[in-house]
Amino acid sequence: MLPDVKLVQQTPENDNLVLIVKDQEAVKTLFNGKEGTNAFVNSLNSDKKFVHLNTGEKSIFIVLANENDKNEALRKKGFDVFTLATKDKLSSLHIHSKLPASLTLAFAEGLLLSGYQFLKYKTKPEAHSLNSVTIQATELSRQAVDELLKTSSAVFAAKDLVNEPVNFLTAETLSEELIKYGKKAGFEVEVFNKTKIQSLKMGGLLSVNLGSPNPPTFNILEYKPANA
Numbered sequence: 001m002l003p004d005v006k007l008v009q010q011t012p013e014n015d016n017l018v019l020i021v022k023d024q025e026a027v028k029t030l031f032n033g034k035e036g037t038n039a040f041v042n043s044l045n046s047d048k049k050f051v052h053l054n055t056g057e058k059s060i061f062i063v064l065a066n067e068n069d070k071n072e073a074l075r076k077k078g079f080d081v082f083t084l085a086t087k088d089k090l091s092s093l094h095i096h097s098k099l100p101a102s103l104t105l106a107f108a109e110g111l112l113l114s115g116y117q118f119l120k121y122k123t124k125p126e127a128h129s130l131n132s133v134t135i136q137a138t139e140l141s142r143q144a145v146d147e148l149l150k151t152s153s154a155v156f157a158a159k160d161l162v163n164e165p166v167n168f169l170t171a172e173t174l175s176e177e178l179i180k181y182g183k184k185a186g187f188e189v190e191v192f193n194k195t196k197i198q199s200l201k202m203g204g205l206l207s208v209n210l211g212s213p214n215p216p217t218f219n220i221l222e223y224k225p226a227n228a
Contacts (some may be wrong), residue, residue, distance in 0.1 A: 078110025
């Protein structure tokens with residue numbers, strides 16, 4: 001389940017907070033010298049680059065990172081925050097990032113992808129608690145956030161197909177699912193049935209299909225966006 005993600009200009013006063021900062025001084029600046037700031041700063045050192053604090057009113061996650069970090073490192077930090085946030089059953093998070101847009105997106109990507117669940121066949125499905133994420137980052141555009149959501153949604157769709165049992169996801173069912181995704185995402189799907197496959201003399205596919213009780217299909221997916 002993907003949470004609702006919004007790009008905002010201000011930090012909500014009472015929301016659970018994720019601060020992605022370059023150093024301890026940035027933490028002091030963000031808290032404006034408020035009481036308890038020293039406790040946050042003293043919790044950070046060169047060896048410990050991630051701190052989770054519960055003030056009683058909200059959770060605060062402080063992530064130390066800089067422009068030299070790799071995207072994958074930020075994705076892993078996103079996973080760390082998601083793990084603790086859902087363990088505490090938090091329903092919302094506000095991300096305040098001082099990093100370049102690419103690293104902020106990598107963190108958000110790690111956070112979102114960590115929420116994948118395949119609950120279709122669970123007797124008592126229990127979805128994770130996180131359903132709302134806001135992001136405050138000066139260099140980040142709405143278009144970039146939209147692209148992240150589309151990519152994450154596509155990853156979830158692919159994982160759903162992989163996780164389906166083979167007695168459900170036959171060749172014919174896979175084709176039906178691809179047609180649904182095509183209508184949703186805007187790509188064309190052409191499906192060859194067994195008769196068409198035979199007429200095209202696709203012997204390799206037919207030979208493999210001999211081991212299956214279900215007929216084969218062959219799918220052609222075409223995406224032709226405007227101004228490609």
